[in-house]
Amino acid sequence: MLRLALSPRWWVWHILTLGAMATCAFLAAWQWGRAGSAMGSALNVGYGLQWPLFAIFFGVMWWRFLRLEARRIAGKDADEQVPPPVEAEPVQEVHEPAPAATTPVAVDEEPEDGEGPFGVRRKAAQPVEDDEDPQLAAYNRMLAKLAEHDRGR
Template sequence: MSRSLLTPRWLLLHALFIVATIATGFLAVWQWDRAHEAGGSFQNLGYALQWPLFGAFTIYLWIKLMRMELRRDVDDTEPEAVEQPAAREADSSGGEPPEATARRKRPLLPPPAPPVDASEDPELAAYNRYLAELNEADRRAS
């Protein structure tokens, strides 16, 4: 098990998932017993069959979150290995290659859409102006 899955946050999550899984088991047994009592109904039987599914989903979610955390740890270590060759090139040539700088500083974004003229679609042009104003206000705020 990775050390990142033993942090206080993850220990609390492990406890929460264990309690939730056990609780769904108890609720399934309780609904099963209610379905077989004199006042029980098919609704209780349906719930008795649903609670184990909720427990299975809890376990699935727990495993999925742990895998995402482990993958995030691996992804955090990989960029260093990728950037080291670029750093070696920079050391040998005296400066950092512009591609490496651009790759490291800018996130991958799609290219901007071509501008829309107001004569083509006035509503879309007005919306784009509104988005540009919001973007400019956000830049000024930060």
């Protein structure tokens, strides 16, 4: 792993990671100092605590990528660490006929009402059937009248 860490490609990653961590440390110190000043606030304290977490993230990801690269070179993929799945008994296949194809319903190209794709689009009132529940039929008739009245505006 030391040979990998000293390769020219990884030197670039070392420098970038250290630069990112140093930048996060500088920003954390700046925010913490700003929080203690007369113009500071709780927001500065929050950022002062957040920047070190970002620096830790950069360090952890650098270490993780270095380890993954070392495993790849050693011939061990990350998938090899997962145990193979346990084989279950085969399931008998059930052959059912496919459902009958339905004919597509024609869609109006332009809606009757509505100003645009995000505007209110009103649909035509459904016909009221009197053989339903009488209260429901009366309610539906009232809604149909209100829709017609609203459409007349």
